[in-house]
Amino acid sequence: MAEAKIRLALLWHMHQPYYKDLATGLYRLPWTRLHGLKDYYGMVALLEEFPHVHMTFNLVPSLLLQLEDYAAGTAREPLQEIAFQPADELTLEQRLFVLRSFFQANVDNLIYRYPRYRELYERAKSQQFHPERMLPFFQTQDYTDLQVLSQLAWSDEMFFTSDPEMAALAEKQQGYTLADQQLLQRKxxxxxxxxxxxxxxxxxxxxxxxxxxxxxxxxLPLLCDNHVATEAHAGVALPRRHFRHPEDARLQLERAVKMHQRLFGNTPQGVWPSEGSVSEEVLRLCASLGFRWTATDQRILSNSTGVPFHRDPSGTLLNADRLYAPYRFNTPSGPIHIVFRDQELSDLIGFVYSRVEPESAAADLIRRILYSAQPVVQEGRSVLFPIILDGENAWEHFPLNGRPFLRALYRRLSAEPRIECVTISEGLQRHGEAQPLARLVPGSWINANFDIWIGGPEDNQAWDLLAETRDFFAEHLEGAPPEQRALAQEELLVAEGSDWCWWYGPEH
Incomplete structure (x- = not known):
């Protein structure tokens, strides 16, 4: 009989909102480029050091579309353009923009890493970061140094260790020149x-x-029918207008599949529904498009089955056999598999381990994985153990962009015989039969409901405006020029993105 294994299915979710204004062609915010430089490349390149550590990356199409734009050199982003403009040619408006925008970084780990950047930050802080008040305290060389250091701070560790010119730029610290700016722009x-x-x-x-x-x-559940919010939170205030457009949800998924096929040469087996948001209608839709698996949060499983999940003081998980297993939901198009993430352990990486010494944090996570799965493994049964979280947002809170922690974790996982790191598809294949799931209560990975995106006055106003716009689009579609029709539809699909309502309402 084969030894029982803990099959760890780690998924990093990579996402940025679509920052490009389709009317002007300008990128309103720089975060796709900056996270591309600081996080997206290094997160996958690091795995070359640990060939036995397998995992899943979820790459959102709107992120990939923007990365393609930057890679082609066709992205027009004001912050990027000003960062590489000669400081002595900056207009007053541009200098104010630099002072307002070039300190947007984690203070302890990104800014304070560079003594000169720290000096400039403290100078700005002394003027309460008020750009007009800061102006007399910043000279031409200060602007050049700030332009360069603000970009170096958002650079992956690998660029400094593998590229001597990047290492030299970082070591220089101050007194940067236009030639340095031009070199960094090329890099x-x-x-x-x-x-x-x-x-x-x-x-x-x-x-x-x-x-x-x-x-x-x-x-997706709200796109299919925003009244589904009441199933996740009874009594939640609904928008005045009912938004129900499952055809838009289908189009968003179909477009995602086509982009994946174009970039990676195959059809994706899995779909991470935005914010882990699921409903039975969404599961049927995903299955009809050929997706083999999806994933969400453990609280959705608990709400759907009535099975509680909590740990005793030793870290052993109650009902571990119910959480650390794949589920099968039957649809008219065939079954779709679902895995449910361990919320507590996922959140430890995202929100706690940045304050812990890297080796200790890695050891603690391994210990918790072993203890959590112990009740099942000691009975001779293998488990599929999903840990799922954002793959870019945590690292600026870690020293050295989290690379010491990740190296310690991957090294320990490589050496731990009781744990096998798998992609989700590998885990499903090796686990065997999935448990049947008769019903699924709608919800997301945030409090198992949709309250972040609907229910508040601002959120509901946004849904009403979206519904009004969607109706207007349908009414005026016929007879519109093809180019105008295509642009309007694209703007509408962008407006359906989750990040708008993420920032509305009382939560944020």
Missing amino acids: QAQFLKEVIPAYRRAAERGQIEISTSPFYHPI
Whole structure:
């Protein structure tokens, strides 16, 4: 009889909202480029050091579309353009923009890493970060140094260890020149070209699986029918207008599949629904499009089955056999498998371990994985253990961008015989029969409901405006020029993205 295994299915979710204004062609915010340089490349390139560590990366199509734009050199982003403009040519408006925008980084780990950046930050802080008040305290060389250091701070560790010119720029610390700016601009362009190919290579060698999400990251259950919010939270205030457009949800998924096929040469087996948001209608839709698996949060499983999940003081999980197993939900198009993440352990990486010494944090996570799965493994049964979280947002809170922690974790996982790191598809294949799931209560990975995106006055106003716009689009579709029709539809799909309502309402 084969030894029982803990099959760890780690999924990193990579997402940025679509920052490009389709009317002007300008990128309103720089985060796709900056996270591309600081996080997206290094997260997958790091795995070359640990060939036995397999995992899944979820790459949202709206992120990939923007990365393609940057890689092609066709992205127009004001912050990027000003970062590489000669400081002595900056207009007053541009200098104010630099002072307002170039300190947007984690203070302890990104800004304070560079003494000169820290000096400039403290100077700005002394003027309460008020750009007009800061102006007299910043001279031309200060602007050049700030332009360069603000970009170096958002650079992956690998760029400094593998590229002598990048290392020299970081070591210089101050007194930067226009030639330094131009060098850094060329390096950024070069590095951004490498992001998508790095994921493709890792997938081709079988070390990672790439899953997808609906194209512009909409909340699929609400897109299908926003009244489903009451099933996740009874009594939640609904918008005045009923939004029900499952055809838009289908289009967002179909577009995602096509982009994945174009970039990676195959059809994705898995879909991470935006924010882990699921409903039975969404499961049927995903199955009808050929997806083999999806994933969400353990609280959705608990609500759907009535089975509680909590740990005793030793870290052993109650009902571990119910959480650490795949489920099967039957649909008219055939079954779709679902895995439910361990919320507590996922959140430890995302929100706690940044404050813990890297080796200790890695050891603690391994210990918790072993203890959590122990009740099942000691009976001779293997488990599928999902840990799922954002793959870019946590690392600026870690020293050295989290790389010491990840190296410690991957090294320990490589050496731990009781744990086998798998992609989700590998885990499903090796686990065997999935448990049947008769019903699924709608919800997301945030409090198992949709309250972040619907229910508040601002949220509901946004849904009413979206419904009004959607109706207007349908009414005026016929007779519109093809180019205008295509642009209007694209704007509508962008407007359906989750990130708008994420920022509305009392939560944020």
